[in-house]
Amino acid sequence: MNAMVKYSKITIALLLSCLVWVGCSPDFPVDEDGLLVTNRAECYVSNFELLGSDFQTVRTKNAVIDTVAQTIDVEVFYGTDLRNLYPQFTLVTDAKLDPKITGKVDFSDLVTPKVYTVVSGNRKVRKPYTLNITVQKR
Amino acid sequence: MQRNFLKYTSLLLSLVLLMTACEEEKSIIPPARTELQNDVIKRTLGPNIVGLNLEFAYAMALAPERGKLVSAQVEASIPGAGGTYMENKTYYTNGSGQDVGTEVGTALPTEGKITKVNFTKDTSASTLRYYYVIPEAARGQEVTFNFSATSSTGETVTYKMGPYKIAKMDMKLDMAVTDAAASYISIADMAVYTAEEAATKADKIDLVYLYRSIPGIMFNHALVSPGANPEYMPDLTLPAGVNRSTKIKKEWNLRDQHLARLQFGVFIDDLDFEKINLTDMPNYALNMRAESGAWVETADGRYRAYVYINSVNNNGKSARISIKRYAL
Numbered sequence: 001m002n003a004m005v006k007y008s009k010i011t012i013a014l015l016l017s018c019l020v021w022v023g024c025s026p027d028f029p030v031d032e033d034g035l036l037v038t039n040r041a042e043c044y045v046s047n048f049e050l051l052g053s054d055f056q057t058v059r060t061k062n063a064v065i066d067t068v069a070q071t072i073d074v075e076v077f078y079g080t081d082l083r084n085l086y087p088q089f090t091l092v093t094d095a096k097l098d099p100k101i102t103g104k105v106d107f108s109d110l111v112t113p114k115v116y117t118v119v120s121g122n123r124k125v126r127k128p129y130t131l132n133i134t135v136q137k138r
Numbered sequence: 139m140q141r142n143f144l145k146y147t148s149l150l151l152s153l154v155l156l157m158t159a160c161e162e163e164k165s166i167i168p169p170a171r172t173e174l175q176n177d178v179i180k181r182t183l184g185p186n187i188v189g190l191n192l193e194f195a196y197a198m199a200l201a202p203e204r205g206k207l208v209s210a211q212v213e214a215s216i217p218g219a220g221g222t223y224m225e226n227k228t229y230y231t232n233g234s235g236q237d238v239g240t241e242v243g244t245a246l247p248t249e250g251k252i253t254k255v256n257f258t259k260d261t262s263a264s265t266l267r268y269y270y271v272i273p274e275a276a277r278g279q280e281v282t283f284n285f286s287a288t289s290s291t292g293e294t295v296t297y298k299m300g301p302y303k304i305a306k307m308d309m310k311l312d313m314a315v316t317d318a319a320a321s322y323i324s325i326a327d328m329a330v331y332t333a334e335e336a337a338t339k340a341d342k343i344d345l346v347y348l349y350r351s352i353p354g355i356m357f358n359h360a361l362v363s364p365g366a367n368p369e370y371m372p373d374l375t376l377p378a379g380v381n382r383s384t385k386i387k388k389e390w391n392l393r394d395q396h397l398a399r400l401q402f403g404v405f406i407d408d409l410d411f412e413k414i415n416l417t418d419m420p421n422y423a424l425n426m427r428a429e430s431g432a433w434v435e436t437a438d439g440r441y442r443a444y445v446y447i448n449s450v451n452n453n454g455k456s457a458r459i460s461i462k463r464y465a466l
Contacts, residue, residue, distance in 0.1 A: 053419070054388040054430070078355035079370060079424040084387075106418075136355055138369075 038094045040121030047090035078136040082108040094121025172201035174293040184405035185305040192270040198287035199263035205290035211254040213284040219273035224253045228264045276304040307464040315347040317455035325441045340379030349455040356425040363421040370422045382437040385419040389431045397446040397460040411442045411464035
C-alpha cells in the first residue's frame with residue numbers, strides 16, 4: 001500500500017514537471033512580419049528579374065549578381081519606361097527583403113541607384129544590394 | 139459456436155431482406171404540357187457595342203393536335219438599326235455539323251420597334267433567330283426585348299429578355315498603318331492619316347506608327363505620340379503643329395475578342411476604360427508585337443482607347459490595328 005502511494009506520488013510529480021516544461025518552452029519564433037525565424041545565416045540574392053508595365057521582361061540579358069560586392073547590374077532595352085517597373089528578387093531560403101516590394105517602382109533616377117537589403121533566415125545578417133540599371137544605347 | 143454463427147447469419151439475412159423489401163417510390167413523369175409555350179436564349183457574349191448584333195434564339199411550341207404556330211414577333215424597347223431581322227428559317231444540325239435552314243414563314247420588314255415573322259408552313263414547333271443591330275440611339279442605354287408568339291388556337295405567349303446595357307465605347311477594326319505613309323493615328327476620328335492629311339488635322343493626331351530596324355536595339359514596330367522625345371522618332375519630321383502628347387501603356391496577353399477575333403473569351407468593357415489609371419505612363423511604346431496592345435489616353439483627356447495590333451509586317455513596314463475607344 002505504501003509503495004503504491006509512493007509510486008503514484010512520483011508519477012504525479014513527473015507529469016506535473018512535464019507540464020511545466022512544455023508550458024514554458026518558447027513558441028516557434030516569428031519576426032515582425034509573422035514570418036518564421038529559422039537558424040539559417042545565408043544571405044544573398046540568387047536571381048533578379050525586371051518587368052515592364054506589360055509584365056514582360058525588360059532585361060536585354062541575365063542580370064549580373066555579385067554576391068561579394070553586393071551589386072546587381074542589369075541592362076534594360078532601349079526605350080524602357082523606367083518609372084513603371086516591377087522588380088522581382090529571388091532570395092536564398094528563409095531570407096527576406098527590406099524594403100518590401102509592393103508594386104511598381106520608379107527607377108528613373110539612375111544617378112542614385114536603389115538599395116535593397118537582404119535579411120537572413122535567422123534575421124541576424126543584413127546585406128545591402130545595390131541595383132544598378134543601365135539603359136541599352138543606340 | 140456454430141449456433142452463434144447461425145444466429146448472426148440469419149440476423150444479417152433478415153436485415154438484407156428488410157432493406158430490399160423497402161420499395162422505392164415510383165418516379166412520376168409529369169404529363170406533357172400541350173398549350174403554347176416559349177423560351178429564349180441570348181447567343182452573343184461580351185459587351186454590347188453599337189453596330190454589332192445582339193443575337194437571340196426564340197423557341198416556341200404547342201402540341202400538334204392542338205394547333206399550329208401563326209406568328210412570332212419581337213418588340214425592342216429601342217428600334218434596331220438597319221439590318222435588324224428575324225430569320226424565317228428554322229435550323230437543324232446535320233451529320234457534318236452544319237446548320238441547315240428550312241423556311242417556315244415569311245419575314246416581314248422591321249417596322250420601328252417590331253420585327254415579325256408569319257408562319258406559312260404547318261408547324262407546331264420552331265426556333266427562330268433574331269438579330270438586333272444595336273443602333274446609335276441606344277448608346278449608353280438599356281434595351282429590353284419582348285418576344286411573343288401566337289398560335290391558331292388564339293393563345294399568345296410572351297417572354298421578356300433584358301435589360302441589356304449598351305456600351306458607350308466605339309470600335310473600329312482593321313486599320314492599316316504603314317510607316318512613312320498612312321502612319322498618323324487619330325483617336326478622336328478613329329482614323330489613320332498620311333502626313334499631308336495630318337498637317338491639316340494637327341490637333342487630332344494622337345499617335346504615330348513607326349517601323350525602324352535598328353541594329354543592336356529592339357525598336358521595330360512602335361506607337362509614339364508626337365509629343366514624345368524626338369529620339370523615339372528617328373529620321374522622322376513631324377508635320378507642322380502635330381505635337382500632342384498621349385499617354386501609352388503597353389499591354390500583353392489582352393486579346394479582346396471583338397478586336398482580335400481569336401479564340402480568347404476576353405472582352406474590354408466600359409468599366410475597364412473607366413478604371414484604368416494611366417497617370418504615370420510614358421508617351422511612347424516601342425517594339426510592339428503582333429497580338430499585343432496599348433492603352434491610350436489622349437492629351438486633352440477626352441478619350442481612352444485600347445489599340446490592338448492584329449498583325450505586323452516587317453518587310454512591308456506596316457501593321458493592322460483595331461481600336462476600342464471610350465469617351466470620358
